[in-house]
Amino acid sequence: MTARPTVALVGAxxxxxxxxxxxxxxxxxxxxxxxxxxxxxxxxxVRILLFFTIAALLAPLVAPYDPAAQPGIVTLQNMPPSWxxxxxxxxxxxxxxxxxxxxxxxxxxxxxxxxxxxxxxxxTIGAVAGYALGWIDAILMRxxxxxxxxPRIFMLLLAVAYWNRIPLSILVLLLGLTGWFTTSRLVRxxxxxxxxxxxxxxxxxxxxxxxxxxxRHLLPSALxxxxxxxxxxxxxxxxxxxxxxxxxFGVQPPTPSWGTMVADGQAQLALAPWTSFFPGxxxxxxxxxxxxxxxxxxxxxxxxxxxx
Amino acid sequence: MGGGxxxxxxxxxxxxxxxxxxxxxxxxxxxxxxxxxxxxxxxRPLDTAVVARLNRxxxxxxxxxxQYVLYLKNLSQGNLGYAFSRGQTxxxxxxxxxxxxxxxxxxxxxxxxxxxLILGIILAARARHATDLILSNVTLFIYSVxxxxxxxxxxxxxxxxxxWFPAGFPTSPGLYESLPFFGQLGDRIHHLALPAxxxxxxxxxxxARYQRxxxxxxxxxEFVRTARAKGVSERRVILVHALRNSLLPLITLAGLSLPxxxxxxxxxxxxxxxxxxxxxxxxxxxxxxxALVTAIAMVASAMxxxxxxxxxxxYAAADPRIRERAS
Numbered sequence: 001m002t003a004r005p006t007v008a009l010v011g012a013x014x015x016x017x018x019x020x021x022x023x024x025x026x027x028x029x030x031x032x033x034x035x036x037x038x039x040x041x042x043x044x045x046v047r048i049l050l051f052f053t054i055a056a057l058l059a060p061l062v063a064p065y066d067p068a069a070q071p072g073i074v075t076l077q078n079m080p081p082s083w084x085x086x087x088x089x090x091x092x093x094x095x096x097x098x099x100x101x102x103x104x105x106x107x108x109x110x111x112x113x114x115x116x117x118x119x120x121x122x123x124t125i126g127a128v129a130g131y132a133l134g135w136i137d138a139i140l141m142r143x144x145x146x147x148x149x150x151p152r153i154f155m156l157l158l159a160v161a162y163w164n165r166i167p168l169s170i171l172v173l174l175l176g177l178t179g180w181f182t183t184s185r186l187v188r189x190x191x192x193x194x195x196x197x198x199x200x201x202x203x204x205x206x207x208x209x210x211x212x213x214x215x216r217h218l219l220p221s222a223l224x225x226x227x228x229x230x231x232x233x234x235x236x237x238x239x240x241x242x243x244x245x246x247x248x249f250g251v252q253p254p255t256p257s258w259g260t261m262v263a264d265g266q267a268q269l270a271l272a273p274w275t276s277f278f279p280g281x282x283x284x285x286x287x288x289x290x291x292x293x294x295x296x297x298x299x300x301x302x303x304x305x306x307x308x
Numbered sequence: 309m310g311g312g313x314x315x316x317x318x319x320x321x322x323x324x325x326x327x328x329x330x331x332x333x334x335x336x337x338x339x340x341x342x343x344x345x346x347x348x349x350x351x352r353p354l355d356t357a358v359v360a361r362l363n364r365x366x367x368x369x370x371x372x373x374x375q376y377v378l379y380l381k382n383l384s385q386g387n388l389g390y391a392f393s394r395g396q397t398x399x400x401x402x403x404x405x406x407x408x409x410x411x412x413x414x415x416x417x418x419x420x421x422x423x424x425l426i427l428g429i430i431l432a433a434r435a436r437h438a439t440d441l442i443l444s445n446v447t448l449f450i451y452s453v454x455x456x457x458x459x460x461x462x463x464x465x466x467x468x469x470x471x472w473f474p475a476g477f478p479t480s481p482g483l484y485e486s487l488p489f490f491g492q493l494g495d496r497i498h499h500l501a502l503p504a505x506x507x508x509x510x511x512x513x514x515x516a517r518y519q520r521x522x523x524x525x526x527x528x529x530e531f532v533r534t535a536r537a538k539g540v541s542e543r544r545v546i547l548v549h550a551l552r553n554s555l556l557p558l559i560t561l562a563g564l565s566l567p568x569x570x571x572x573x574x575x576x577x578x579x580x581x582x583x584x585x586x587x588x589x590x591x592x593x594x595x596x597x598x599a600l601v602t603a604i605a606m607v608a609s610a611m612x613x614x615x616x617x618x619x620x621x622x623y624a625a626a627d628p629r630i631r632e633r634a635s
Contacts, residue, residue: 041445145322146329149609151567153574157593158334158601161341235452242454243575247590262457266579269460270468277464280457288452 005064009055012062016050032300042296045289052286056104063098067256070094078272088274090264096278103256103279108286110172110257111238117176118237119183119230123222126187127214130195141188147181153243160249171250175237183229190222224301228294235290242283258283319620323613327606334605335379335598339372343596345392366392368598379602389599393592398603401588406607408478409584412503412576413569419508420515421562427512428519433546435524444520450513455572459506459579466502473502476581503580507572511565518561522554529553556627563619566612 020043027033037043055062065071076093079085087096129140147155155178160166166174194200194217203213219226242259244250246266251257253264258279265276346362363369367378382389388398427447434440450458467475474480478499479492487495526532527550535549536542574586581587585604592600 041448145326146333149326149612150330150605151570151608151612153571154589154605154608157589158337161338161593161596239454243456246454246456246575247578259454262454262460266460269464273464276457276460280454280460283457284449284453288449291448291452
């Protein structure tokens with residue numbers, strides 16, 4: 001590696017570490033903030049997530065090579081890790097570390113955007129069902145029952161059949177639209193429990209429209225569980241994306257995603273194990289970080305001994 | 309108890325309705341997808357006139373509601389249709405694939421629950437000690453690992469490198485038929501080890517985290533304090549008093565882990581060239597094999613729904629408080 005990517009890499013690491021310390025200073029003021037930072041694995045999770053996010057955002061600086069470059073398809077393919085190629089090269093002689101950095105844009109981006117879709121749909125449907133009740137609620141909740149009865153990957157396989165080479169935007173939408181079922185149940189339960197509370201009755205008596213009651217009064221109270229399930233969902237979506245891409249139905253080459261990189265390496269597993277190993281390890285680390293952060297957030301919002 | 313009986317009947321009816329909805333939605337979805345079982349993606353070109361004739365011959369050119377009614381009529385007579393991509397009936401295709409998937413998923417579930425339970429007890433007993441901190445991070449890592457990648461790592465270590473286990477297939481091709489009975493059994497176990505371990509480990513990590521939380525919650529209850537006050541040893545408090553009461557959620561967890569096992573089997577069967585339902589689903593969708601896709605969705609959703617139904621019934625049978633409320 002030359003000087004520029006090494007400096008950028010160290011810079012990304014320092015930035016991630018520093019940002020966590022700043023957050024820790026701010027969080028010290030509140031009880032839930034202190035409880036969150038008491039979870040050491042969650043703090044490491046935030047560091048890892050920030051690092052990969054910064055690296056993905058600054059990919060042209062951090063990546064030592066062009067991720068699509070195939071400098072020596074005959075001489076440089078499947079090179080083991082070395083100083084020039086810290087994670088080795090793949091079957092097309094591309095630098096794996098550079099592809100990992102750029103692949104983070106795709107994998108993290110899909111995880112975040114698909115979760116945004118899933119949460120928007122889930123919150124809307126859950127709130128409408130819990131507030132309207134009656135037949136609207138019955139229909140929506142039966143829909144959720146059906147959605148939960150099919151393993152998500154089957155649903156995605158069915159949907160993916162409509163495209164020959166699936167565009168990224170559609171993939172994000174599909175991942176989001178198959179992931180809102182449990183969230184809507186959660187929000188519905190929350191809306192039901194808040195329904196008869198005095199402050200909600202007061203708002204309605206003052207003439208607030210149902211939309212206003214939902215957005216101004218119900219949602220803020222339900223925010224904590226929604227945030228927790230959103231954070232846990234990002235990791236879950238990233239695993240699904242990796243699985244779909246591994247089967248060849250997700251992100252299409254030559255776009256690098258961490259899942260496609262594991263799939264590309266499968267063919268030369270015995271010959272060049274590093275081609276699959278590092279991308280898969282990155283997925284595991286990042287998903288683990290999301291899960292650790294989600295667990296700690298749940299504990300911070302709602303302290304109970306069993307979550308400690 | 310009459311109330312309990314109607315509760316069960318209503319649950320079964322709801323489960324059947326869900327499976328029916330899944331079948332209908334899958335049927336419509338796969339029929340509307342572009343392509344035809346006679347014209348799979350470009351690698352198998354066929355004359356368009358031939359494709360049109362085949363479509364007409366098998367009724368695939370008729371309106372979808374006509375095909376749907378016909379499908380339901382056949383289904384009511386136990387006829388699942390013909391799997392064009394495999395040249396056999398859907399029934400015989402399922403009959404070869406389901407046992408392989410059940411063998412893999414069943415072994416994985418046993419590993420999942422057994423290993424997860426033991427790990428969960430250790431984690432809860434050593435809560436907030438170094439053992440717990442280290443093992444908790446290890447279980448969180450395994451819980452977060454992509455299952456197919458864990459499969460590849462195990463293949464590299466135990467098949468490619470150490471040569472302890474074969475890298476794929478349920479039996480040794482060519483050799484299996486010539487083995488005596490116990491040789492065949494050994495061969496099967498030998499082949500089952502890596503895929504079942506992969507799926508079981510990921511599942512066990514989740515179960516252990518769940519069991520740890522359930523056990524810790526129980527350990528905070530009044531009757532545990534009473535037992536400790538009586539001078540019962542800590543070992544007995546955990547293994548007898550608390551464990552019994554924390555086992556109930558495990559029933560639900562076992563019922564709910566079916567979707568996880570089915571999802572895992574789609575990917576794991578691909579890694580280990582395992583000819584089960586998961587791999588068949590992928591191939592069938594690619595080949596637009598309408599009847600096979602619909603049948604697989606039916607079997608998968610029936611498994612999931614039955615799993616949660618059985619879990620609910622067992623839970624009610626094990627916990628008198630639930631039984632009271634249901635009836």
